[in-house]
Each structure stands twice: as structure tokens, then as C-alpha cells.
Amino acid sequence: MSNALEVTNLTASIDDLEILRGVDLTVPFGEVHAVMGPNGSGKSTLCHALMGKDDYTVAGSARVDGTEILDMSIDERARAGLFEAFQYPTEIAGVTLDELTAAMAEANPADNGFTTRQEQTSELLGMGRFRDRFVNVGLSGGEKKRSEMYLMGVANPKIAILDEIDSGLDIDAVKQVAGMVEAMRSPDLGVLVITHYSRILRYMSVDKVHVMVKGRIVKSGGPEIAEELEGGGYAALQKQVASSK
Amino acid sequence: MTSASLIGANDAEWMTRIRSAAADRLADTPMPSEREEIWRYLDLGFDPAFDTAPTEAGSAGGADVLLDAWCGAVVDVVDGFVIGDHATVATAAEGEQKDVGDDLFSVAFDALSPGALLVDGALLGQPVFVDVQSTSDATTFPGVHVDVPKGADASVVVRMRSLTDAPAVVVPRITADVGDNARLSLTVIQDWNYQTRALGRAVIDVGRDAGLVLSEVGLGARLGRLHLDVNYRGDGSWGKIYGAYFGEEDQTLDYRYFMNHIGTNTRSDMFLKGAVEDEATSVFTGMIRIEETGRRTEAFQTNRNLVLSDGASAQSVPNLEILNNDVQCGHGSSVGPLDEDQKYYLMSRGLSSDTADRLQVRGFFAEALAEIPQTELEPHLRERILSKFLTAQEEGRL
Numbered sequence: 001m002s003n004a005l006e007v008t009n010l011t012a013s014i015d016d017l018e019i020l021r022g023v024d025l026t027v028p029f030g031e032v033h034a035v036m037g038p039n040g041s042g043k044s045t046l047c048h049a050l051m052g053k054d055d056y057t058v059a060g061s062a063r064v065d066g067t068e069i070l071d072m073s074i075d076e077r078a079r080a081g082l083f084e085a086f087q088y089p090t091e092i093a094g095v096t097l098d099e100l101t102a103a104m105a106e107a108n109p110a111d112n113g114f115t116t117r118q119e120q121t122s123e124l125l126g127m128g129r130f131r132d133r134f135v136n137v138g139l140s141g142g143e144k145k146r147s148e149m150y151l152m153g154v155a156n157p158k159i160a161i162l163d164e165i166d167s168g169l170d171i172d173a174v175k176q177v178a179g180m181v182e183a184m185r186s187p188d189l190g191v192l193v194i195t196h197y198s199r200i201l202r203y204m205s206v207d208k209v210h211v212m213v214k215g216r217i218v219k220s221g222g223p224e225i226a227e228e229l230e231g232g233g234y235a236a237l238q239k240q241v242a243s244s245k
Numbered sequence: 246m247t248s249a250s251l252i253g254a255n256d257a258e259w260m261t262r263i264r265s266a267a268a269d270r271l272a273d274t275p276m277p278s279e280r281e282e283i284w285r286y287l288d289l290g291f292d293p294a295f296d297t298a299p300t301e302a303g304s305a306g307g308a309d310v311l312l313d314a315w316c317g318a319v320v321d322v323v324d325g326f327v328i329g330d331h332a333t334v335a336t337a338a339e340g341e342q343k344d345v346g347d348d349l350f351s352v353a354f355d356a357l358s359p360g361a362l363l364v365d366g367a368l369l370g371q372p373v374f375v376d377v378q379s380t381s382d383a384t385t386f387p388g389v390h391v392d393v394p395k396g397a398d399a400s401v402v403v404r405m406r407s408l409t410d411a412p413a414v415v416v417p418r419i420t421a422d423v424g425d426n427a428r429l430s431l432t433v434i435q436d437w438n439y440q441t442r443a444l445g446r447a448v449i450d451v452g453r454d455a456g457l458v459l460s461e462v463g464l465g466a467r468l469g470r471l472h473l474d475v476n477y478r479g480d481g482s483w484g485k486i487y488g489a490y491f492g493e494e495d496q497t498l499d500y501r502y503f504m505n506h507i508g509t510n511t512r513s514d515m516f517l518k519g520a521v522e523d524e525a526t527s528v529f530t531g532m533i534r535i536e537e538t539g540r541r542t543e544a545f546q547t548n549r550n551l552v553l554s555d556g557a558s559a560q561s562v563p564n565l566e567i568l569n570n571d572v573q574c575g576h577g578s579s580v581g582p583l584d585e586d587q588k589y590y591l592m593s594r595g596l597s598s599d600t601a602d603r604l605q606v607r608g609f610f611a612e613a614l615a616e617i618p619q620t621e622l623e624p625h626l627r628e629r630i631l632s633k634f635l636t637a638q639e640e641g642r643l
């Protein structure tokens with residue numbers, strides 16, 4: 001059976017700067033994984049390389065539900081089931097959230113459940129008053145994240161990568177986001193949560209934690225890794241990894 | 246077709262005097278030069294063909310989607326002639342004629358215009374739509390003068406269109422006086438055919454605590470120019486100036502806007518959005534001029550331009566001339582392609598490249614179009630602007 005996401009030996013660079021240096025990562029359907037790692041280790045780059053952002057030269061393999069996506073355009077990847085919740089969601093003045101979701105619906109004419117899902121997610125996240133506002137314009141940090149979660153619910157992906165979805169959120173909002181990930185957990189979805197804090201992991205159950213340092217996954221294991229990191233930081237872990245080599 | 250009845254002050258003694266004085270000067274006035282700052286970037290190598298100015302109006306055109314949407318009065322101005330039982334004036338009452346300058350086209354207007362439509366208290370009880378039409382390749386001089394009485398709230402649309410594909414020269418002039426405590430919502434829709442050269446001039450005086458909301462939508466013309474002066478004469482007067490223009494093929498859209506702050510506590514805000522594709526060119530030069538008397542002026546200008554094809558270009562030139570220190574001014578201007586980050590974001594939501602671009606163009610213009618006071622027209626104008634982009638996309642011109 002195929003996995004929600006299967007990344008093999010993924011490299012990404014900008015000009016001469018090598019950012020991802022061979023990432024291997026598998027998220028099976030039905031599971032929620034976390035990626036942790038220091039600033040600048042390449043977590044957001046992993047998201048963008050998978051999503052197909054122009055800036056990067058990318059090699060290796062990435063499969064969503066068994067289908068190779070690296071040769072696809074950005075929108076094809078999205079329609080193949082990849083969703084990225086952005087660390088810094090882009091503002092689009094003049095285009096309302098409802099206009100955006102209407103265009104998403106049009107891009108997926110065969111998706112019969114779209115409207116129902118949209119209304120349910122909107123209700124769940126209390127998006128009502130944001131839907132006729134311009135996409136991400138004038139939203140607080142937390143509201144932007146909520147809007148991203150809403151779009152995730154609307155898009156109904158096979159693999160959702162949530163880049164620092166908990167950054168800048170107050171504790172109630174973190175619980176809400178975690179609760180939503182829990183609520184969306186299903187045998188048809190894999191989730192990869194990128195985070196700096198073990199905090200969010202307390203409110204949802206993660207199956208696996210991966211630690212990224214300098215463009216590689218240097219350690220994978222159970223949720224206890226998050227607690228270890230909280231204690232010793234990345235420096236201790238890097239030492240540990242180096243000495244075990 | 247019904248025959249046009251041409252009524253006006255055409256035979257008034259003072260008007261005849263203005264006319265013949267201008268006619269005398271016309272022969273000695275040269276074509277402006279692109280070397281003059283105010284004509285810079287333009288191709289003026291054409292024959293204004295003033296000798297083709299008609300002596301009567303052609304047949305007025307029929308209704309269209311804008312007129313169908315319109316609730317209010319409609320007045321036709323055809324080939325420069327006011328149709329129907331309406332008063333005309335030169336540009337304002339004698340003695341207070343506005344300073345429109347003495348370039349060739351202003352002089353020619355004074356010499357050859359059959360008189361401007363007077364939109365005043367008698368007409369302004371309801372919103373007024375002035376349907377300015379050109380029916381041939383003749384050079385014409387349509388004029389509209391709006392006189393908003395003290396305390397009144399006026400809504401006027403001036404739409405300019407061609408009824409044929411003929412390459413005409415048109416010299417439109419719009420003048421207005423906004424009385425004390427009054428308000429004028431004036432929307433100009435420039436929709437000439439792509440062969441027509443239109444050299445528009447507008448001068449508006451705003452009285453004490455009076456306000457002007459002026460929106461221009463630039464759709465048509467081979468050369469579509471609007472040289473605008475707004476004089477904030479009255480203390481506490483204000484203006485909001487909006488623009489949305491879209492050039493394609495070999496169109497040149499040219500805006501020279503001057504905000505002249507004369508009274509104290511005056512405010513102006515210019516906000517224009519433009520796009521160009523194919524070989525089109527746009528020019529916006531915005532001048533904020535604050536006189537010594539203009540204490541506590543607040544004046545801002547923003548001009549953003551999308552350049553959608555390699556062959557297209559946009560000039561955006563903000564200027565400030567401040568003779569008083571007790572003021573607040575700001576300007577922003579940009580020229581560039583569609584935003585890459587926005588495109589990435591939209592495509593990451595599953596939208597095709599073309600759909601993402603369309604949504605971005607729509608979003609780009611939304612802020613300016615949303616400010617058009619005559620809201621019933623807005624959807625149609627937005628449609629017209631977007632269809633230019635859509636057609637270019639479909640024809641693979643981008």
C-alpha cells in the first residue's frame with residue numbers, strides 16, 4: 001500500500017547554497033508526524049521544494065499516494081493531494097477568501113463534497129466573518145493560521161504539511177489547531193506538523209517525530225524525542241548523533 | 246433617427262468674443278512638443294485635423310449595458326454638440342473662466358467647441374449620465390461643466406465612446422465648481438475606440454468644506470490623455486481621486502494630475518491602479534502642489550502599475566512642490582509584473598497559472614474600482630477591464 005508522503009533523497013539548493021542534503025521521510029496514511037529542527041535547518045525549504053516553488057533546484061523523489069510529484073506544476077501537486085499551510089501566508093488584497101475558495105472549487109469540478117466540507121470547516125473554525133475579507137489582509141498572526149487551517153479543511157488533501165502552524169498562537173488557539181488536526185485525522189490523510197515547540201504535541205497525538213539538522217533528518221522516533229529536545233536543545237542532540245556515527 | 250436640436254449660449258456676445266480671440270491665436274499655436282515635461286513620453290506626430298470640426302451632430306447611439314444599469318438622467322453630447330433641451334456654456338460664466346492653459350488643444354477647444362453642457366442645479370436633482378459620443382473621424386470638442394450649488398450632493402458620470410471605428414481626434418473638456426459644503430461624485434469613463442486620440446482637459450475648483458470624489462476608468466483610445474487640475478481653494482476642501490486603467494495593443498494612456506492646495510486644512514488622496522500589456526504604454530505623473538497659504542494640508546498619492554508583457558511599459562512619476570512646512574504628504578509608486586509570491590500561494594491552492602493570474606489582476610483593480618460612487622456601474626466596468634486581460638490570455642498574447 002502506498003504512503004501519504006514518501007520522500008527519498010530529496011535535495012534542494014539555491015544557486016550554490018545547498019539547503020536540503022538528502023531528506024528521507026515517510027508519512028503513512030492515517031498518521032501524524034512532526035518535524036522539529038533549529039532555525040535555518042531547512043524545514044520551510046522542505047515544504048516549498050515539495051510544493052514546487054520556483055526558487056529551488058530540486059532532485060530526488062517525492063511521492064504523494066504513490067504518485068511522483070516532483071515533475072508536476074505547483075497546482076498539479078495541490079490537486080494531487082499535497083497541501084501546505086504556509087509559515088507566512090501571503091496577503092492577496094482585492095481577493096476575498098470566498099473568491100479564493102470558489103476558484104478552488106472550480107479547479108476541482110469532480111469534487112462533489114466541496115461545498116459541504118467548506119461549510120463544516122467554516123463552522124468548526126468560526127470563519128464566518130473572515131470569508132468576505134481579503135485573503136490574509138489585516139489578519140492577526142493567529143487569524144492567518146486559522147485561515148490556513150480552514151483552507152486545508154476545504155482542500156481535503158492526502159498529505160498536509162503545516163509549517164509552524166502553532167507559531168504566534170495563544171494557548172487556546174494552539175489547542176484549537178491541535179484539535180482540528182485530531183479531528184481531521186483519517187485513514188485517507190497523512191499530516192506533517194513542522195514546529196519549534198513540543199507544546200502543540202501535547203494536545204494531539206503524534207505517531208513520530210523527525211529531527212532535521214542542516215538539511216537532513218538526523219533522528220526519528222516516538223513523541224518522547226520532543227521532550228528530550230525541550231530538555232537538552234539541538235546541541236545535545238547533534239553531539240549525540242555525531243558520537244553515534 | 247430624430248434630428249438634433251442644438252440649443253445653447255452659442256450666440257452670446259461674450260462667448261463669441263472668447264471664440265474669435267482663440268481662433269486668432271490658433272493659427273500661431275504650435276503642436277506641443279514631447280520635450281515639454283507635461284507632454285513627455287507621448288507620440289504627438291499626428292494631424293489634429295481641426296479643419297474637420299463638424300457643424301452639426303451625427304446620429305446618437307443606442308443604449309448599452311452601462312445605460313441599462315443606470316438609474317438617473319441621461320444627456321447625449323454627440324460630436325461635441327449637446328443634444329436636447331439643455332443649457333450650454335463656454336466653460337464657466339464669463340470672467341471666471343478656468344485656467345486651462347494655452348496649449349494647442351486648449352486654444353482649439355476655445356475656438357471651435359460649440360459650447361459645453363451645463364450640468365447645474367436644474368439637472369442635478371438626480372444622478373446625471375453624460376453620454377459623450379463621436380460618430381465619425383471628424384475632430385470634435387465635447388465639453389461638460391458641472392456647477393454644484395452650495396451644500397448640494399451631486400453625482401455625475403461622463404462616459405466617452407466612439408460609435409464607429411473611425412480614427413478621430415477628440416478634445417474633451419470637463420470643468421466643475423463644487424460649491425461650499427457641497428460634494429461632487431464624478432466618474433469619467435474613457436471608452437473611445439483604439440484609433441481615436443483623445444486629449445482631455447479637466448479643471449475642478451473645490452469650495453469651503455466641499456468634497457470631490459473623482460474616478461477615472463481608462464479603457465479605450467489609441468492615445469487617451471487626461472490633464473487634470475483640482476484646485477482646493479476653500480478651507481477644509483478635500484478630494485479623493487481614483488483611477489483604474491488598462492492598456493493593450495498600441496494604446497497609450499496618459500494621466501497628468503495636479504492637486505493644487507490653496508486653502509487651509511485641505512486634503513487630497515490620489516489612488517490609481519493601471520495595467521499594460523502588448524505594446525501599450527501608460528503614464529501617470531501626479532503633482533501635489535501646496536501653496537504658501539495651504540497650511541495643514543494633507544496630501545497623498547499612490548500609483549501602482551502592472552506590466553504584463555515585455556513590450557509594454559508604464560511610467561509613474563510622483564512630484565511634490567511644497568511652499569508651506571505645516572503639511573503632511575506621502576507617495577507610493579510601483580511598476581512591475583504580477584507578484585510571484587501571490588501566484589505561488591494561489592497555485593498552491595490548486596489554481597492553474599492562468600486562473601491565478603486572473604484572480605491577481607482582479608484583486609489588483611478591486612481596491613480602485615470599489616471606490617466608484619455609482620456602484621451600479623462597477624460590475625460592468627470591472628468586467629470590461631478583466632475581459633481585456635482574459636482575451637489576451639486566451640489569445641496567448643501575454
Ligand SMILES: Nc1ncnc2c1ncn2[C@@H]1O[C@H](COP(=O)(O)OP(=O)(O)OP(=O)(O)O)[C@@H](O)[C@H]1O
Binds near residue numbers: 037039042044087
Ligand atoms: N529563497 C532563499 N534565498 C536564500 N536563502 C534561502 C532561501 N530560502 C531559504 N534559504 C536559506 O536556507 C536555509 C533554510 O531556510 P528555511 O527557511 O528552510 O529554514 P527553517 O528550518 O524553516 O527555519 P525557521 O525555523 O527559522 O523557520 C536558511 O539558511 C535560509 O537562509
Ligand SMILES: [Mg+2]
Binds near residue numbers: 043044045087164
Ligand atoms: Mg521555517
